[in-house]
Every structure is written in structure tokens, then in C-alpha cells.
């Protein structure tokens with residue numbers, strides 16, 4: 001029998017979330033960010049579901065190749081830009097746009113064969129200090145890009161926020177100010193907003209928003225879930241109980257015997273573990289649903305299995321469904337228990353998990 005572990009991707013939720021982004025940023029075009037295999041939801045599946053997006057953003061040229069092979073015809077932007085001259089020819093063949101964030105990329109473009117038309121977004125480091133031209137080099141970079149015969153269309157100045165998930169943190173307003181100053185007077189549309197800025201920083205929406213997480217129904221705003229912003233989770237991770245055992249008071253459960261039964265009790269064993277992408281860091285007490293009833297995991301998460309407190313689910317049987325996250329159990333809660341963010345959890349589902357759509 002096949003392992004009962006599955007990730008169900010809710011196509012309607014993806015579409016609903018795109019609609020919510022459009023409602024919140026009515027004046028902006030939407031680039032759906034589908035990097036990391038669509039935040040673990042499946043690249044081609046997500047792109048088809050979000051066919052209403054104005055463009056797609058990817059982090060790897062191979063993802064752009066997959067999208068074109070799947071017949072996706074919208075603009076695609078390579079968010080970190082190209083690594084070597086051969087990539088430029090490939091981008092051109094695929095009609096994929098690129099971010100230019102570094103002098104080395106600008107030099108490669110200048111040395112590339114003339115007549116290679118390519119569209120460019122110019123990344124400005126407005127204060128995150130990861131990728132982008134320092135503000136004082138933005139005008140020079142823009143002028144050099146504009147001068148290239150091979151660069152067509154409007155250059156889109158863009159930047160990325162470090163702290164937009166904290167709605168009262170001054171860094172975002174400061175980044176907007178730095179970006180505005182560095183790009184003042186340059187032509188073309190602008191793009192700044194990730195999901196959190198779509199939700200909490202309307203002044204940053206500009207002509208293009210670039211949401212990722214929000215489209216999958218996830219929030220990175222501490223203490224909130226996607227539902228708090230009208231979003232619907234796009235993934236349910238589920239499995240089944242493969243054993244129900246009656247364990248005596250004082251017995252210890254699992255590796256390193258970390259959890260001791262406070263009474264005689266039923267313990268469920270579910271067919272999911274860190275080998276499926278469920279976080280090993282999730283401690284005892286992390287919520288799970290058994291047959292829709294809330295309870296908690298106990299002991300350590302192992303590679304293939306986890307153990308579950310069934311005292312609150314007295315009728316539980318082998319074969320009962322176990323939900324790890326989904327619309328009835330926000331992935332943000334699990335992430336908080338595991339000391340990470342929801343994005344990392346959905347990105348970490350491994351290949352042995354069966355993906356289905358609903």
C-alpha cells in the first residue's frame with residue numbers, strides 16, 4: 001500500500017488569494033512569485049492556477065525553463081538575475097526578463113553580442129544590504145543599461161524590504177525614502193512590495209507588486225495567520241494513523257525518551273516525519289488534528305513517524321486521518337512552534353509526499 005502522506009493543493013485558494021492581492025493593490029500589476037517550486041506547492045501547478053497574474057517571478061533560470069516548457073506565456077522575471085554570459089543567450093531565447101543587481105552583470109550585458117534584446121529590472125539596495133546597487137550608483141547603472149542596444153522596453157527600478165512584516169517598524173518607510181531619492185526622475189514603473197507590503201504598506205504598492213507568500217495564503221506577520229488578512233491556505237498536509245497503542249503511566253515515548261506518559265493513555269502513530277518535510281524542531285505540544293479533533297504531538301518527530309496524544313480523541317482508530325496543517329490548522333502556528341516561518345515549512349515538503357489537487 002502507498003504511504004498515506006499527502007499534500008493537497010487548493011487551486012481555488014490560490015485564485016482567491018490572487019483576487020485578494022488585487023483588491024488590496026488595485027492600481028498595481030501583480031507579479032506572482034513562484035520561486036522554490038511555488039513555495040513548495042508545485043511550480044507548474046501554481047502558474048496554471050494563477051494564470052490571471054500579470055507576470056511570474058522565479059529565482060532560477062531552470063524554473064523559467066520549466067514555466068516556458070509548460071506553455072506559460074506571461075512575462076517571467078529572474079529575480080536574482082543571471083550568473084554567466086551563457087545565461088543571457090538563454091534568457092533571450094526563452095523571452096525571460098532579468099534583474100540586474102550588480103556591476104558584474106552590467107559588464108556581462110555590455111560585453112554580450114549586440115542585438116540580444118532583453119528586458120531588465122534594476123535592483124536598488126534601499127537598505128536591506130543583500131542584493132542591489134547602492135543608491136549612489138543607481139543613476140550610472142540606469143544610464144549604462146539604457147545605452148545598450150540589446151536592452152529593450154522600460155527599465156523597472158525595484159527594491160526589496162527587510163522588515164515590511166512589522167507594520168510599525170520605521171525601516172520600511174526609510175527604505176521607501178532611499179529608493180525614491182535614488183530613482184527620482186528616472187522613467188518607468190517601479191516595484192517594491194512583497195506580500196507583507198501588499199498587506200501593510202499601501203504607499204509602497206507602486207506599479208508592480210511582487211507577492212509570494214500571500215498567494216499561498218500565508219502570513220509572515222508575527223502572531224497572525226493568512227486568514228487574518230482574508231487569505232485562504234493553499235496546502236493541506238495530511239496522513240493517517242498507522243497504529244494506536246495503549247501505553248502505561250510513566251512509560252516514555254520515542255527517541256531519547258523525552259516524553260513521559262502522565263497516566264495510562266492511548267498514543268497514536270502517524271505516518272509522517274522529517275523525511276516528509278515535517279519539522280523535527282516541532283516540540284511536544286505542537287497541534288495536530290486527528291479525525292478533525294485537535295490534539296498534539298508528543299515525543300520527538302522521527303524520520304518517518306510521529307507520536308500523538310490521543311487522550312482527547314478517545315474513538316481514534318488506525319486509518320484515521322491526521323492533519324498537520326491546512327485550512328483548519330494554520331501552518332503559521334506550526335511554524336511558530338518549530339521556531340521558523342510558514343514559508344520554510346511548505347518549501348520543505350519532500351518528494352516522497354504525494355501531491356494532489358482539490
Ligand SMILES: *Cc1c(COP(=O)(O)O)cnc(C)c1O
Pocket residue numbers: 033035079160193194195196210211212213214
Ligand atoms: C521572494 C521574493 C518576493 C516575495 O516575497 P513574499 O514575502 O513571499 O511575498 C518578492 N520579491 C523578491 C525579490 C523576492 O525574492
